[in-house]
Amino acid sequence: MSLKLSIYLDGISDMFMKRGQTDLIHELTLGTEAYNGKVGRWWKQLSNNRPHAYAYSNIANDIHSFLQNNPKLVIDYACGSGNLLVPLLNRFPECRFTGIDGSAFMLELAKKRLKRLGTNSSQWVELIRTELPDFTLPQGKADVIVFCFPQILWGSTDQQRYYENGYRNEEDAAVAQFLAASRNPNVEDITVADDVQMWLDSLLRGKVVSRNLHGLLKKGGICIRVEYAKTERAKLAELEQYRLAFEEGSLETSMNGRKAEKLFNFISSTYFRSKVMEDVYHQTRDGTDRKGGYSITLLETM
Numbered sequence: 001m002s003l004k005l006s007i008y009l010d011g012i013s014d015m016f017m018k019r020g021q022t023d024l025i026h027e028l029t030l031g032t033e034a035y036n037g038k039v040g041r042w043w044k045q046l047s048n049n050r051p052h053a054y055a056y057s058n059i060a061n062d063i064h065s066f067l068q069n070n071p072k073l074v075i076d077y078a079c080g081s082g083n084l085l086v087p088l089l090n091r092f093p094e095c096r097f098t099g100i101d102g103s104a105f106m107l108e109l110a111k112k113r114l115k116r117l118g119t120n121s122s123q124w125v126e127l128i129r130t131e132l133p134d135f136t137l138p139q140g141k142a143d144v145i146v147f148c149f150p151q152i153l154w155g156s157t158d159q160q161r162y163y164e165n166g167y168r169n170e171e172d173a174a175v176a177q178f179l180a181a182s183r184n185p186n187v188e189d190i191t192v193a194d195d196v197q198m199w200l201d202s203l204l205r206g207k208v209v210s211r212n213l214h215g216l217l218k219k220g221g222i223c224i225r226v227e228y229a230k231t232e233r234a235k236l237a238e239l240e241q242y243r244l245a246f247e248e249g250s251l252e253t254s255m256n257g258r259k260a261e262k263l264f265n266f267i268s269s270t271y272f273r274s275k276v277m278e279d280v281y282h283q284t285r286d287g288t289d290r291k292g293g294y295s296i297t298l299l300e301t302m
């Protein structure tokens, strides 16, 4: 299954806390502030290790070889400390970048990193602090948007923002309900697979984030999602593929006679084995989350 951390975290923190895993999981229940404290320090340290450095370089190379025309504007959505921004800047010297994140701590690290690159970087990169998803950001401007190792946390004032931006879309809600309630035949690695409400909420929130990604792109723009994964997309159980496609807005198939709103055309997904998968293990402490890697999925706006 694809292992976006958010799916694990939404609604299951209580369960982990009962097991005594109160450290990172507890911090994550604090919402968007988490990355200003202990979780931010955890991510800073972890994302600077060798497997991450290799992964970010590989991701930047992959993006570079896919994009034949030089993009004019690339947005790094939830850019954190700029782990991917920096290698992208090196590969697209003529491009402008916008890094968006909710954490002041993370953005300060990104700023320092860009400063070390040289005085010119501030001319090419704009950093914006805001809580995501944010539908007030300028729409339809970016050629490319990257969303790397996502973990969009729920802020205190978020419910209304999600509700106003598609969370209650009738067709999506019906499809998500069907996908949340369906059973996965390969459940041995999914401790929380039976929690329908958790899956429903996670799918619908993920779809709102995808709407935000879609809105920031020009028509024909490219969305690049880098997500923790245990195997290649084509090898996932059918239900997992449908859930993934629903959330990213590329689901074509009708579910139970209902059709989800389509935002993107799926282009490709490539899987890489990597020790970055241990990021997931750090949060879940589930031994099955130690092996895997990440997938790079390319989507095009409709």
Ligand SMILES: C[S@@+](CC[C@H](N)C(=O)[O-])C[C@H]1O[C@@H](n2cnc3c(N)ncnc32)[C@H](O)[C@@H]1O
Residues within 6 Å of the ligand: 032, 035, 043, 047, 077, 078, 079, 080, 081, 082, 083, 084, 100, 101, 102, 103, 106, 130, 131, 132, 133, 147, 148, 149, 150, 151, 152, 153, 154, 155
């Ligand atoms: C796992 S880190 C990944 C950061 C970056 N993409 C990378 O690969 O290094 C998740 C990032 O999402 C940001 N984030 C989480 N929830 C957010 C929200 N609701 N609004 C804005 N940023 C958020 C955090 O501050 C953090 O920088």
